[in-house]
Amino acid sequence: GKIGDDYFIAMELINGKDLHRILRKLKYKNQQMPVDIAVYMISEACKGLDYAHKKKDPQGKPLGLVHRDVSPQNILTSFEGEVKVVDFGIAKAGVKNRDTTGGVLKGKISYMSPEQASGDFIDNRSDIFAIGAVLHETLTGEQLFQGENDYYTLEAVRAARVKPPTVFRPEVPIELSKIVLKALAQEPDDRYQEAGQFHLDLTRFLYSRAPGFSSTRLAEFMKDLFSRELEKTGVTGTAKKAE
Numbered sequence: 532g533k534i535g536d537d538y539f540i541a542m543e544l545i546n547g548k549d550l551h552r553i554l555r556k557l558k559y560k561n562q563q564m565p566v567d568i569a570v571y572m573i574s575e576a577c578k579g580l581d582y583a584h585k586k587k588d589p590q591g592k593p594l595g596l597v598h599r600d601v602s603p604q605n606i607l608t609s610f611e612g613e614v615k616v617v618d619f620g621i622a623k624a625g626v627k628n629r630d631t632t633g634g635v636l637k638g639k640i641s642y643m644s645p646e647q648a649s650g651d652f653i654d655n656r657s658d659i660f661a662i663g664a665v666l667h668e669t670l671t672g673e674q675l676f677q678g679e680n681d682y683y684t685l686e687a688v689r690a691a692r693v694k695p696p697t698v699f700r701p702e703v704p705i706e707l708s709k710i711v712l713k714a715l716a717q718e719p720d721d722r723y724q725e726a727g728q729f730h731l732d733l734t735r736f737l738y739s740r741a742p743g744f745s746s747t748r749l750a751e752f753m754k755d756l757f758s759r760e761l762e763k764t765g766v767t768g769t770a771k772k773a774e
Contacts (some may be wrong), residue, residue: 534555543548543615545605545607545609545613545615545617546609546610546611547608547609547610547611547613547656547753548607548608548753548757549603549604549605549606549607550572550603550606550607550608550665550669551602551604553603553608553753553756554603554668554669554672556594556756556757557672557756560756563671563672563700564669564670564672564704565752566670566702566704566707566740567737567740567741567744567748568748568749568752569666569669569670570666570707570733570736570737571614571737571744571746571748571749572606572608572614572669572749573662573665573666573669573733574607574729574730574733574734574737575614575730576601576614576616576665577612577661577662577726577727577729577730578727578730578735579614579615579616580598580601580616580655580659580662580726581725581726581727581730582656583598583616583619584596584597584655584658584725584726585727595654595655596619596655597629597653597654597655597658598616598619598655598658598661599647599653599657599658600618600639600642601616601642601658601661601665602639602641602642602661602665603665603668603669604618604639605617605618606665606683608749608753609750609753610750610753610754610757610761611746611750612745612746612747612748612749612750612753613746614749639665639683639687640660640676640681640684640685640688641674641675641676641677642664642665642676643657643658643660643661643685643688644656644657644658644660644661644688645688645689645690645691645717646719646721648685648688648689649689654719655725655726656719656722656723656724657719658717658726659714659722659723659725659726659729660691660714660716660719660722662714662729662773663711663713663714663715663722663727663729664676666711666714666717667693667696667711667715670696670699670700670703670707670711671696671699671700671703672699672700673699675693675715678690689715690717691717692700693712693715695708695711695712696708700769704736704740706736707736709727710732710733710736713732714729
């Protein structure tokens with residue numbers, strides 16, 4: 532909007548933490564993310580990405596939006612158990628992607644797809660690879676692609692030699708590990724073709740293992756993990772404690 536000569540952006544206030552801080556907190560406590568919560572969080576993020584990928588202009592033409600910076604920092608979880616994908620600041624529409632200067636990399640290297648790391652044309656499947664890398668990290672607690680410097684990290688991303696999550700965390704079910712590896716296929720044609728398909732497989736897996744799962748479980752996890760911080764601020768969820 533605009534007030535006088537000043538422009539402003541009104542953004543939703545999400546009372547919670549980004550996934551990067553959540554994983555860092557778990558590592559500090561020497562804990563791992565519960566598998567059911569990891570699956571739910573990423574399945575919800577996939578749902579958000581699918582919505583963006585399928586967005587159309589007023590004439591009904593697909594925009595071909597690609598986030599290009601899917602990472603733990605851009606996945607927010609509220610203390611009410613909501614999951615949001617944020618920061619489409621470097622997103623591009625498909626009609627403009629081909630005009631992007633070749634060789635210019637935008638986004639966090641460790642979460643790029645092989646084609647993005649190579650400076651090639653990308654589509655929604657690049658975001659699917661990225662959210663797959665986030666799920667792998669959420670399950671294992673370790674960043675998937677991390678070299679001695681940016682050059683070696685880029686080379687690792689381009690090669691996309693991915694070890695199953697079970698290598699780092701044996702209790703991760705093989706069925707879930709296969710879902711993760713499909714999202715992380717080096718070739719876009721071998722991945723999920725839509726984030727909605729990824730979401731569907733994760734949801735099926737989740738409710739086959741935890742039929743009664745709901746966002747309340749995530750909310751309780753968040754409030755427990757950050758209990759001390761919430762006590763200091765006097766805030767639990769969105770409700771402020773009476774003084």
